[in-house]
Amino acid sequence: MRVKYNEEGLREELRAALLVVPKTRGQLDGFENNGYSDNKFSRSPVREITDEEGTCLAKVKASVVTTLPCKSFKQSPVPLPTQAFLYARLMRDMNTNEEHISDWLRYCYSEGAQLPTAVLLQTLLDEFYKNEPSIKSAKSKELIKHLALLACQQKREALNAGKNLLPQTRIAELAGKKPSAWEMTWSKRWKHLLQILSRFDKEGLDHVHERRSREKASRRNGNVPVQCGIQSAARNEMVARMAV
Structure with a gap:
């Protein structure tokens, strides 16, 4: 039995995450394997070999400098909000869906997505x-x-602004079908496509919610031994004081 949850609330979280994470991806390098940076040097860095007088004898390719995954940026285009890392975790949960499902969620709730993917x-x-x-x-x-x-x-x-929805009469016109032919055959096919997308959306949201619930439960259960140990130590200390 599935636990009920606020689907629209989760949609709002996805919209916010997809708005923030792509713009701050360089700052999220190394966190939950979500962030990445595609910035490249315009040319290979070089270092000069000089003599004792400082005269340049040759220029050689500089060796690669290895650093920790997390990077700091002096002038970040978008300051990291307080929820950035939670959003990155939400993106990780979204991306664990089947590919077509995660593609749908990304397309549906991202302002930057122009077209659905070929896989979807x-x-x-x-x-x-x-x-x-x-x-x-x-x-x-x-x-x-x-x-x-x-x-x-x-x-x-329909799932977002809902301002540019076309009536079926207009869709029939775009499809080059007469109203009678559309109502007899193609209207049902159109509704079938929408029903499949509704299922993709529901499955994707359920998957994200279930993963988050399991993670919360595992963190909560992981803290139980620590809490029990603290309580046990406190009881033992109290007994020792009373005995004295």
Whole structure:
């Protein structure tokens, strides 16, 4: 039995995390293996070999300097908020989903994501065709590819701002289908795509919540022996004082 939780609250956390973590990734190097930096030197560093008079004899490639994973930045583009490391842990939990699920969460709740990934779209189509084996024509399959992309965009919009949702009449028009043909066949297929995305979203949120719950429980249980030891020591000290 699944424990109920605040799904919209978790969505808000994901939105905040996806807004902060990509902009502070260099500062989060080495924490939970989430941060990374893709900054590169414009040219290889070199050092000069000089004689006793200071004359440069040659320039050689400098040896690599090994440092700890965590880096400090004098002028960070975005100051680290107090929740940054909690957000990094949340991203780690999100990324432990199956690839298409984590791709969906990242696309849906990130302001910077422009298009769904190829993995997400292909998995969406694979799930769709499990219940639609009768579709054979290349023209229909090509239309479904376009509808799958539009479904991702519309589902994302519905779960966030909800301002640019298209009515089915407009979707039918974009698909080049008459209203009667759309209502008879394609409306059901459109709803099926949205239902699959709803399932991806639910599975992803459940997975993140369950991982967080297990981690909290393990930390809480890990502290029990320490607390018991402290209480036992306190009792023993009290007994010793009373005996004196």
